[in-house]
Amino acid sequence: MLFPSDEWINVMTGTFLKDSIVALEDKGLRRHMRRLSGQQGREVIFDGRKVLNFCSNNYLGLANDPRLQEAAIKAVQQSGIGTGASRLVCGNMDAHQQLEGTIARFKGVEACLMFSAGYMANIGVIASLFGREDIVFSDKLNHASIVDGIRLSRAEYRRYPHCNMEALEAMLKNSSEYKKRVIITDSVFSMDGDVAPLDQIVSLAKRYSCWVMVDEAHAVGVMGANGRGAAEYFGVEDEIDIHMGTLSKAAGSFGAYCCGSKKLVDFLINHARSFIYTTGLPPSIAAASARAIEIIESDLILRKQLWTNARYLRDGLRRIGFDTMCSETPIIPILIKDVVKTVEFSKKLFEVGVLVSAIRPPTVPVNTSRLRLTVMAAHTRNDLDCVLNQCQNIGRDLCLL
Numbered sequence: 001m002l003f004p005s006d007e008w009i010n011v012m013t014g015t016f017l018k019d020s021i022v023a024l025e026d027k028g029l030r031r032h033m034r035r036l037s038g039q040q041g042r043e044v045i046f047d048g049r050k051v052l053n054f055c056s057n058n059y060l061g062l063a064n065d066p067r068l069q070e071a072a073i074k075a076v077q078q079s080g081i082g083t084g085a086s087r088l089v090c091g092n093m094d095a096h097q098q099l100e101g102t103i104a105r106f107k108g109v110e111a112c113l114m115f116s117a118g119y120m121a122n123i124g125v126i127a128s129l130f131g132r133e134d135i136v137f138s139d140k141l142n143h144a145s146i147v148d149g150i151r152l153s154r155a156e157y158r159r160y161p162h163c164n165m166e167a168l169e170a171m172l173k174n175s176s177e178y179k180k181r182v183i184i185t186d187s188v189f190s191m192d193g194d195v196a197p198l199d200q201i202v203s204l205a206k207r208y209s210c211w212v213m214v215d216e217a218h219a220v221g222v223m224g225a226n227g228r229g230a231a232e233y234f235g236v237e238d239e240i241d242i243h244m245g246t247l248s249k250a251a252g253s254f255g256a257y258c259c260g261s262k263k264l265v266d267f268l269i270n271h272a273r274s275f276i277y278t279t280g281l282p283p284s285i286a287a288a289s290a291r292a293i294e295i296i297e298s299d300l301i302l303r304k305q306l307w308t309n310a311r312y313l314r315d316g317l318r319r320i321g322f323d324t325m326c327s328e329t330p331i332i333p334i335l336i337k338d339v340v341k342t343v344e345f346s347k348k349l350f351e352v353g354v355l356v357s358a359i360r361p362p363t364v365p366v367n368t369s370r371l372r373l374t375v376m377a378a379h380t381r382n383d384l385d386c387v388l389n390q391c392q393n394i395g396r397d398l399c400l401l
């Protein structure tokens, strides 16, 4: 029998698949896909309804910027659609080389390597660099792709309490038997919106002869005077061994980079499986990303507007009485704790024209369900006031205030 019959599939998997969905449903944790029509912007058509968008990572509004569209269209006309092969076979195109050159110059490092996504970059970089004889110190709230990279690497995995430098130091003190040691952290934490103390992390790394890898997914384009990320903000760029970041958030495009020394990039080209065994990014995406980096470098007003908006919304929410946790960035959680109330809050906001996602376990720890609001530079004062008013009304209805 080449193909299993439907009946066989039902017998073997039917109960398992159904039971696992029912179990999620019972806990209020079942996820559904919803649908966006048209372009990403401050206003979107979501499930057929026009709503204010307060849950995308398109912080600078570049995902629908005509300059990026123009760069992508030009690249399509010059180089076509698909890359046709992995980069090491015959898929290494001009647009990839140009983008890697642009990012290396922007970040002030020797070399850069593009991956197809942030997830692919983290699993490929971590699993290729570290192994059984090594130890990885990872912030407890690091992104899932870092966690999966560490698991794949088979290195000893130590999670330190979120941003707790005393606990990290205590772990570092007891790790001399390992060959390579590395501290890995998000710079901006994607669900909490707070920032890792990179200045303290690099000084601990120096004291204990440790490498440092930083994931700047939510910081590149957002933090630092020139938008290079939190490492720029803290003035510690030269002390970080492995810089990783995505083009899928503030840059409004897709894909991710890992950059640092030439030796590092050469190593990754030869060992990172999620780089080697996959087709290269489409040239149109690479060209749009390079244009985004140029805009990030030159348009300081856009970044300033983003921070003005973030401060206004966060201050407003705190004044109303919401717990916005330790947010310091355009990612602003409203801690609700209860799963059902969090989903209800998000639903009610949608009904009044505001799109905000409900974040539940396993994305966040149990009993910390929250709304996650993200601010864009393009949001107007009216948009922000509208969200504040609606959050206050619904928060009262749900007895949260």
Ligand SMILES: Cc1ncc(COP(=O)(O)O)c(C=O)c1O
Pocket: 117, 118, 119, 120, 122, 143, 145, 186, 190, 215, 217, 218, 246, 247, 248, 255, 256
């Ligand atoms: C901190 C962090 N790292 C990595 C990723 C993965 O990036 P990508 O969406 O490009 O796969 C994300 C985003 O979801 C993230 O928030």
